[in-house]
Amino acid sequence: xxxxxxxxxxxxxxxxxxxxxxxxxxxxxxxxxxxxxxxxxxxxxxxxxxxxxxxxxxxxxxxxxxxxxxxxxxxxxxxxxxxxxxxxxxxxxxxxxxxxxxxxxxxxxxxxxxxxxxxxxxxxxxxxxxxxxxxxxxxxxxxxxxxxxxxxxxxxxxxxxxxxxxxxxxxxxxxxxxxxxxxxxxxxxxxxxxxxxxxxxxxxxxxxxxxxxxxxxxxxxxxxxxxxxxxxxxxxxxxxxxxxxxxxxxxxxxxxxxxxxxxxxxxxxxxxxxxxxxxxxxxxxxxxxxxxxxxxxxxxxxxxxxxxxxxxxxxxxxxxxxxxxxxxxxxxxxxxxxxxxxxxxxxxxxxxxxxxxxxxxxxxxxxxxxxxxxxxxxxxxxxxxxxxxxxxxxxxxxxxxxxxxxx
Amino acid sequence: xxxxxxxxxxxxxxxxxxxxxxxxxxxxxxxxxxxxxxxxxxxxxxxxxxxxxxxxxxxxxxxxxxxxxxxxxxxxxxxxxxxxxxxxxxxxxxxxxxxxxxxxxxxxxxxxxxxxxxxxxxxxxxxxxxxxxxxxxxxxxxxxxxxxxxxxxxxxxxxxxxxxxxxxxxxxxxxxxxxxxxxxxxxxxxx
Amino acid sequence: xxxxxxxxxxxxxxxxxxxxxxxxxxxxxxxxxxxxxxxxxxxxxxxxxxxxxxxxxxxxxxxxxxxxxxxxxxxxxxxxxxxxxxxxxxxxxxxxxxxxxxxxxxxxxxxxxxxxxxxxxxxxxxxxxxxxxxxxxxxxxxxxxxxxxxxxxxxxxxxxxxxxxxxxxxxxxxxx
Numbered sequence: 028x029x030x031x032x033x034x035x036x037x038x039x040x041x042x043x044x045x046x047x048x049x050x051x052x053x054x055x056x057x058x059x060x061x062x063x064x065x066x067x068x069x070x071x072x073x074x075x076x077x078x079x080x081x082x083x084x085x086x087x088x089x090x091x092x093x094x095x096x097x098x099x100x101x102x103x104x105x106x107x108x109x110x111x112x113x114x115x116x117x118x119x120x121x122x123x124x125x126x127x128x129x130x131x132x133x134x135x136x137x138x139x140x141x142x143x144x145x146x147x148x149x150x151x152x153x154x155x156x157x158x159x160x161x162x163x164x165x166x167x168x169x170x171x172x173x174x175x176x177x178x179x180x181x182x183x184x185x186x187x188x189x190x191x192x193x194x195x196x197x198x199x200x201x202x203x204x205x206x207x208x209x210x211x212x213x214x215x216x217x218x219x220x221x222x223x224x225x226x227x228x229x230x231x232x233x234x235x236x237x238x239x240x241x242x243x244x245x246x247x248x249x250x251x252x253x254x255x256x257x258x259x260x261x262x263x264x265x266x267x268x269x270x271x272x273x274x275x276x277x278x279x280x281x282x283x284x285x286x287x288x289x290x291x292x293x294x295x296x297x298x299x300x301x302x303x304x305x306x307x308x309x310x311x312x313x314x315x316x317x318x319x320x321x322x323x324x325x326x327x328x329x330x331x332x333x334x335x336x337x338x339x340x341x342x343x344x345x346x347x348x349x350x351x352x353x354x355x356x357x358x359x360x361x362x363x364x365x366x367x368x369x370x371x372x373x374x375x376x377x378x379x380x381x382x383x384x385x386x387x388x389x390x391x392x393x394x395x396x397x398x399x400x401x402x403x404x405x406x407x408x409x410x411x412x413x414x415x416x417x418x419x420x421x422x423x424x425x426x427x428x429x430x431x432x433x434x
Numbered sequence: 435x436x437x438x439x440x441x442x443x444x445x446x447x448x449x450x451x452x453x454x455x456x457x458x459x460x461x462x463x464x465x466x467x468x469x470x471x472x473x474x475x476x477x478x479x480x481x482x483x484x485x486x487x488x489x490x491x492x493x494x495x496x497x498x499x500x501x502x503x504x505x506x507x508x509x510x511x512x513x514x515x516x517x518x519x520x521x522x523x524x525x526x527x528x529x530x531x532x533x534x535x536x537x538x539x540x541x542x543x544x545x546x547x548x549x550x551x552x553x554x555x556x557x558x559x560x561x562x563x564x565x566x567x568x569x570x571x572x573x574x575x576x577x578x579x580x581x582x583x584x585x586x587x588x589x590x591x592x593x594x595x596x597x598x599x600x601x602x603x604x605x606x607x608x609x610x611x612x613x614x615x616x617x618x619x620x621x622x623x624x625x
Numbered sequence: 626x627x628x629x630x631x632x633x634x635x636x637x638x639x640x641x642x643x644x645x646x647x648x649x650x651x652x653x654x655x656x657x658x659x660x661x662x663x664x665x666x667x668x669x670x671x672x673x674x675x676x677x678x679x680x681x682x683x684x685x686x687x688x689x690x691x692x693x694x695x696x697x698x699x700x701x702x703x704x705x706x707x708x709x710x711x712x713x714x715x716x717x718x719x720x721x722x723x724x725x726x727x728x729x730x731x732x733x734x735x736x737x738x739x740x741x742x743x744x745x746x747x748x749x750x751x752x753x754x755x756x757x758x759x760x761x762x763x764x765x766x767x768x769x770x771x772x773x774x775x776x777x778x779x780x781x782x783x784x785x786x787x788x789x790x791x792x793x794x795x796x797x798x799x800x801x
Contacts, residue, residue: 053528053531054531054535056510059482059487060483061483061528080760080761081525081527081759081760081761081762081763082483082525082527082528082531083483083484083522083523083524083525083528084525084527084562084761084762085523085525085558085560085563086558086560086561086562086563086770086777088746088771089561089770089771090557090558090560092777093777101557102557104485105484105485108484108485108488109488124653125653152488167495168495168496171491171492171495171496171497172496172497174492175492175495175497178492188489188492188583189485189488189489189581190485190580190581249734251682251707252733252734252735253734253735254684254733254734254735265707267707272707273710365652365653366653366655366657366714367652367653368653368655368685368703368712368714370684377684379684379685381685381687381701381703383689391689392689392690394685394687394701396684396685396703400738400739400742401735401738401739403738404734404735404738405734429483429484430484430485433525433761434761527762527763559777559778559779560777560778560779561770561775561776561777561778561779562761562762562770565779
């Protein structure tokens with residue numbers, strides 16, 4: 028038995044713990060992208076954090092000041108490369124707003140199909156990688172299989188898989204062919220069972236719930252103050268969606284719900300993205316129905332020969348088409364002076380284009396409002412006080428895409 | 435490569451290298467055996483920075499199945515990796531980090547530059563982007579494309595496999611190789 | 626839908642800030658106002674805290690360079706009211722070297738990185754910013770690359786012969 032004076036005596040300062048600095052990134056596998064988080068940890072708990080970004084800064088805005096409108100489309104591809112078509116069409120819609128082009132209904136519906144497929148593709152990556160980060164690889168393989176099917180549809184429409192450069196100012200470069208519709212039908216058939224499998228695997232999975240519920244929460248008020256948009260804001264309970272608030276491309280005709288969460292934690296973000304995929308899927312189906320009901324079966328671009336690139340076979344065989352092609356590509360067309368802000372609902376939130384045109388061949392100034400860049404600054408605040416493992420899943424669920432972050 | 439189907443499972447075998455076959459023995463040179471073994475057990479380090487990284491994910495997934503080439507084990511630690519796959523734009527801010535990762539890899543090491551950005555800077559001819567990673571580290575195979583299709587990435591890996599298989603055993607100690615590393619300012623440890 | 630429209634916003638701002646708000650325009654249905662440098666933070670605070678206007682959201686903040694104007698730099702704020710679903714663009718023209726403008730981080734936390742980016746690109750100093758340093762470029766950089774006088778391409782490169790591209794690096798540097 029111990030008597031009082033046999034207890035170990037400790038000095039006053041001796042129980043104070045030392046904290047450790049841990050470097051997450053820029054090449055840490057958990058960041059899947061290149062950005063650095065320097066976190067100060069006390070045991071497993073994060074005391075403070077700092078984010079450093081800019082590791083793939085590519086000077087998009089500077090390039091944009093030197094390129095005619097058409098040559099900016101490939102740049103937008105590389106912003107959020109998980110959902111390139113949304114960026115492409117966001118840019119085309121911005122230019123159309125500047126030039127005052129009105130697109131036919133059929134173009135709007137075709138665009139909606141492509142953009143909603145892109146949203147599904149974006150959320151598939153985010154959610155499947157989140158699941159990989161919690162230790163389950165199988166879901167990733169399911170989701171990538173669906174992405175391949177979406178890629179196949181895009182290939183029919185534009186010839187490319189990832190960085191699509193899809194569409195033109197005024198519409199699409201070519202119409203959906205029969206194979207594209209066939210593949211779309213196949214996708215509609217394949218999507219529900221695979222998605223249900225994935226959800227059965229994960230959604231009520233004890234391990235997944237333990238890892239994600241309560242990880243990296245943020246309140247609605249803080250989220251709005253931090254400029255959150257997209258699924259991350261909706262997970263906090265704010266039903267802000269550009270498609271519903273400022274509809275573009277005839278979104279006002281579609282019937283869809285804007286899913287919201289309550290706590291703004293990782294699990295809510297996951298669920299919001301899952302539900303958004305189902306909503307996007309329903310929008311795609313509605314768009315196909317609307318296409319069937321339209322009397323017009325052939326229009327795929329607005330009738331604006333001054334801005335819409337002529338078809339390739341005419342360019343090669345027809346002098347006038349060649350001249351137009353050259354003029355448009357080189358930016359010799361007349362563009363009005365003016366300032367436009369146009370936003371679309373990108374994969375990660377409000378993707379805005381602030382375009383100042385001085386009537387020259389290139390924009391005087393083009394600023395991309397990149398949702399990732401704006402909400403990622405809240406990350407240190409979100410993970411302070413949580414465990415390192417929570418920080419990892421929080422980062423995955425925020426879906427920070429390096430290309431969009433650094434521009 | 436040949437697939438032998440037994441009743442239960444598929445066994446994938448590789449063709450033996452050239453050699454002398456007799457009853458109960460097979461003689462060949464050590465180089466060839468080492469080359470064969472290395473070729474089919476490459477551990478890649480995916481240094482994915484941007485768009486090409488997403489295509490690499492597609493390559494890794496079941497549709498294209500990168501693991502068929504013995505590259506199943508993706509190594510995120512440079513010290514246990516044989517092949518550095520640089521996928522995506524390398525900005526000047528990232529350059530020193532890439533070089534450090536390369537220096538941490540043990541010999542023999544190979545490098546693929548996947549995509550236009552890693553190969554030459556691609557469409558980003560700007561003040562902030564490194565105009566090709568071969569300005570800071572030596573590159574073995576370049577894969578064109580923006581981004582390359584998964585088939586192209588696989589083709590790049592197969593070209594690396596050819597290099598790995600046919601590499602002479604003394605190459606890494608040769609004065610030419612030492613001079614190459616020196617030209618990049620990379621310190622070498624003579625083994 | 627609420628009855629907040631451009632006229633009401635302008636009227637409220639005029640009574641509150643008088644001449645500090647000037648030359649309103651409405652290009653492409655987006656109300657644009659100009660504000661003086663001194664009044665920008667009180668203006669944002671007013672927009673944010675006013676219960677009718679409720680501009681609760683800072684959508685975007687960026688810089689623009691107009692080298693030939695008397696006030697060569699401009700900071701453009703896009704604010705958005707979720708309740709009224711109306712957007713507002715505020716421009717602040719800044720002269721002086723280095724150009725200075727007060728920080729909006731006390732009103733919108735989102736302004737933090739956007740201001741750092743604007744500083745990184747244009748060298749605009751946001752007074753009172755908690756951590757104003759470069760964000761995208763390396764710290765050692767000496768220029769502010771988005772200013773019009775600096776070239777897009779890296780002028781230290783050696784792999785390209787400018788004559789082959791029909792250009793003279795000296796002229797590019799001089800902005801011609």
